[in-house]
Amino acid sequence: MSRIEVKDVSKSFKDTQALSCVNLCFEENTIYGLLGRNGAGKSTLLNIINNRLFADSGRVTLDNKSLTENTDALSSCFLANESNLYPEGMKVSQALKWSQEFYPDFDREYAKKLCESFKLPVKKKIKDLSTGYRSIFQNIVALSVNVPFVFLDEPVLGLDACHRDLFYRTLIEKYSEQPFTIVISTHLIEEAANLIEHVVIIKNGEIIRNEPLDTLLDSGYCISGPGAKIDAYMEGKEVIGVDTLGGLKTAYVMGAPASQLPSGTEVSKMDLQKLFIRLTDGA
Amino acid sequence: MSRIEVKDVSKSFKDTQALSCVNLCFEENTIYGLLGRNGAGKSTLLNIINNRLFADSGRVTLDNKSLTENTDALSSCFLANESNLYPEGMKVSQALKWSQEFYPDFDREYAKKLCESFKLPVKKKIKDLSTGYRSIFQNIVALSVNVPFVFLDEPVLGLDACHRDLFYRTLIEKYSEQPFTIVISTHLIEEAANLIEHVVIIKNGEIIRNEPLDTLLDSGYCISGPGAKIDAYMEGKEVIGVDTLGGLKTAYVMGAPASQLPSGTEVSKMDLQKLFIRLTDGA
Numbered sequence: 001m002s003r004i005e006v007k008d009v010s011k012s013f014k015d016t017q018a019l020s021c022v023n024l025c026f027e028e029n030t031i032y033g034l035l036g037r038n039g040a041g042k043s044t045l046l047n048i049i050n051n052r053l054f055a056d057s058g059r060v061t062l063d064n065k066s067l068t069e070n071t072d073a074l075s076s077c078f079l080a081n082e083s084n085l086y087p088e089g090m091k092v093s094q095a096l097k098w099s100q101e102f103y104p105d106f107d108r109e110y111a112k113k114l115c116e117s118f119k120l121p122v123k124k125k126i127k128d129l130s131t132g133y134r135s136i137f138q139n140i141v142a143l144s145v146n147v148p149f150v151f152l153d154e155p156v157l158g159l160d161a162c163h164r165d166l167f168y169r170t171l172i173e174k175y176s177e178q179p180f181t182i183v184i185s186t187h188l189i190e191e192a193a194n195l196i197e198h199v200v201i202i203k204n205g206e207i208i209r210n211e212p213l214d215t216l217l218d219s220g221y222c223i224s225g226p227g228a229k230i231d232a233y234m235e236g237k238e239v240i241g242v243d244t245l246g247g248l249k250t251a252y253v254m255g256a257p258a259s260q261l262p263s264g265t266e267v268s269k270m271d272l273q274k275l276f277i278r279l280t281d282g283a
Numbered sequence: 284m285s286r287i288e289v290k291d292v293s294k295s296f297k298d299t300q301a302l303s304c305v306n307l308c309f310e311e312n313t314i315y316g317l318l319g320r321n322g323a324g325k326s327t328l329l330n331i332i333n334n335r336l337f338a339d340s341g342r343v344t345l346d347n348k349s350l351t352e353n354t355d356a357l358s359s360c361f362l363a364n365e366s367n368l369y370p371e372g373m374k375v376s377q378a379l380k381w382s383q384e385f386y387p388d389f390d391r392e393y394a395k396k397l398c399e400s401f402k403l404p405v406k407k408k409i410k411d412l413s414t415g416y417r418s419i420f421q422n423i424v425a426l427s428v429n430v431p432f433v434f435l436d437e438p439v440l441g442l443d444a445c446h447r448d449l450f451y452r453t454l455i456e457k458y459s460e461q462p463f464t465i466v467i468s469t470h471l472i473e474e475a476a477n478l479i480e481h482v483v484i485i486k487n488g489e490i491i492r493n494e495p496l497d498t499l500l501d502s503g504y505c506i507s508g509p510g511a512k513i514d515a516y517m518e519g520k521e522v523i524g525v526d527t528l529g530g531l532k533t534a535y536v537m538g539a540p541a542s543q544l545p546s547g548t549e550v551s552k553m554d555l556q557k558l559f560i561r562l563t564d565g566a
Binding site: 132 | 321441444447470472477556560563
């Protein structure tokens, strides 16, 4: 089993401690969600793993070989983010050709097919693409490189709902046919919740949760029903949020549901985004 | 009753017909969702209404008075979008002071309170803010100007889940205390569905839906239950999407539910984002 290990990695910028002694593993053939607020350290971590930034201390390894300045090990990884590594002024079609030279398993036919599905204007220069199409271009390369570890930093930035839906469906299809490890960093947590198997939550440069999605979601539950009954039920419980719709209420509660539920109420699975907000909001 | 009317408005850029004979009304004290794919014409429409772009033909009026080049009528409107109308190099705190001079009902105390809630760095220059904080700055001004018509173009662009949640809650609170008209253009449709009362969908420069949210959602429904039962039920019906979770399936179906439902299945309200994708995807 191939795996990437992040060991005691710290990094600071001027007065800001971006990462504090981060320890993590990414196992093979798993979809990870890397979640955190703006400025929590997600992009810094992804850049360090992919040798685009140096850590102040700690190390990152692939199967015990360092990933730092190690071209051979790095060829197992691909990071898609907003920074453009292609020469200024290069067209999309040329960039896809180039990618094939750097990544021997790059599937150019598949990339071409995706360009058509997403209606990516391949004759345009990369720098002239809209934010949404720049994300799409990066995603298409990421899905076509065929390396064991793919990192997607904000892959749906600027995408409309139709393109997000198509992207999620494409990713799941590709993963089902030929599994690999995907680490997705995103602010659209409810949408990502349909994809990810394992959640890593980072807050102020520290990992505060690192567990399978189901385990995390089982740490709480939702209960819905008539407002008055939900209000009474909530008393003395750790409630992390409430939604109201007409006379009906849904409460998001930590812990396990009471064994005796009030009549007319219903228990369902916890909402990842609500849980995330509760875990990361505030100091 | 105050209202903005858009009458037969068309606009083209080079070879692209951005808007084709658009007719619309925005009534007072209502929250509108202006939904459309990237490039559908949403921003062009908002810019024309707010006199930042000229239409090729047609007109926009507030209570029958033209909004084009009419400073008096325009003072009833505010558009928050990514273009910065403040002088280059101006700090956030100065910009809030300025806003008060242009908008006599600007509530600076309220704006200050919001800056604190969102932790907006008020000493920074506007141009040095991150994308998320630029959106937050625009939103704070929009919520503090106290004009009858506020237009928000992509208000949650770059915001993390905590800030989006805070923004939605702030907006609802403000609207409940002192109603005004809010037109929100956004790609995060499921989140916006909790706010908006009236939906306008624009596709290739034409309005294809313009109706109360409930009316639109009642044009279809969701049905959930064991996979095999849902598969059998779907036959011969117009299904616009399916979600699968373990052995359970949810189908999104147009029309009214059958009077006899298979045992063990449950009907619930249509999902706005799924409906939007179906209505706007494809040529």
